[in-house]
Amino acid sequence: MAGRAAEPEVIWARPERAGRGPRPAYRRADVAAAAVGIADRDGLDAVSMRHVAAELGCGTMSLYNYVPRKEDLYELMVDAVSGEHELWEPSGDWRADMLRVAHQTRALMHRHPWLPRLMSPVYGFSPNALRYLEHCLACLDPLEAPYGTKMELVAMVNGVVTTYVANELATAERTRSLPWSQEQEDAARTAYLAGRLASGAYPRMAAAFAQDAGPIDLEAVLERALTRVLDAFDPGR
Amino acid sequence: MAGRAAEPEVIWARPERAGRGPRPAYRRADVAAAAVGIADRDGLDAVSMRHVAAELGCGTMSLYNYVPRKEDLYELMVDAVSGEHELWEPSGDWRADMLRVAHQTRALMHRHPWLPRLMSPVYGFSPNALRYLEHCLACLDPLEAPYGTKMELVAMVNGVVTTYVANELATAERTRSLPWSQEQEDAARTAYLAGRLASGAYPRMAAAFAQDAGPIDLEAVLERALTRVLDAFDPGR
DNA sequence: CCTCACTAAGTACAGCGTACGTAGTAGTCA
């Protein structure tokens, strides 16, 4: 018979090697690495079962021995790059440590621009995600607050970083699937926006854009946002 | 000849009705409404050019007269539901107004659970998005701060709401494509997590989960997060 | 009235996820 019955299954609970038949030709990490490689090189949309199998050097359907559904391949990918997080001995200054965490996450997402799109709380309990979360909590040991609050702090920092980096990368990643360049796209949208603002229907937006002419420094924006978030959780204001 | 050359094109800059031939059978709003209807009923993945065309009652390829790429269909959808935002006369209390905005956005996303997935700064300049942004800025008139800061505040509130609601909806929306129920999925993941935590490798996480047993009130979490964000922008602390 | 830009629709193609069937392999047990 084909695949087992439709039982809920967490990929991490499934053993890598079953007892019986021939030993698998690849390890789960190989599959993840192949998928990550394709996503880094050609974008997330290029990650298809066929392409990943080809990258590994096996038949397309053989992949399903390692990954029951494509969704689980994504889960493998997120966990794999989560393992790139460098964990350190907490410094005792939780604000500094959290900022360092945030910058590392941003760097990670710049290295793997598809990561924000796959960020989901559903994947939050993969092995490397657990390591990462435990590390964040360790960094927050000096903060006097219940664990619930600490979890909310970590979630907020992660959420803010993810949102901001997603915005940073959105137009760039979008361009991959468009038949024209990002500069052309930006120019067209800017021209359209200028036209709308000139209509006078949006006086405050027009004022805002007139006031802050020139390109926005997105990294500085993120930095300010993070500072505000940490302030909001800091008992010493 | 087929479609025009590969020029960058903003869907909103393209006139609804060209001067020459027969008048179009549908308006852009009809197309958007059809797509939104399908997404609400059957999920975002059910929004295909074929399905939308069938819902409208026209041939698949006729859709391309209204929407040059599927991506633009998404843009139409986001703008259409953005129009559901109720705008009011600012009260003079910018914190109260921003909270009201946030709750309205959350309600909107619960009505259209696919919306968080489509939230992108690229769509941020559609007609209804502009109306919405201008309204937010109007609510912030009492706040003494440069427009740049106000924009960052709006972005942060929107980002937090989007992230939190996306988390709220993630497992539910995910279940749509899985062959088992959400309860089964949750049970499997909880069992796996319990096993990992019992390993002793993640003492702080184990303590956190032991401390906050029981289901989390996600709405209360969002409420706290929003309060913190507003605090962070409030000059009167 | 003629012209031609436009709308509408059909056909076709490359690619996708994956159900299913088959062949071969290697631990387990009689």
Added chain:
DNA sequence: TGACTACTACGTACGCTGTACTTAGTGAGG
């Protein structure tokens, strides 16, 4: 040892996707 059986590997096939291209018909402008 041989038989059994769970497992790996993989080819074929199906229904679905976005969309390039083609053809036919419509109706306003010159």
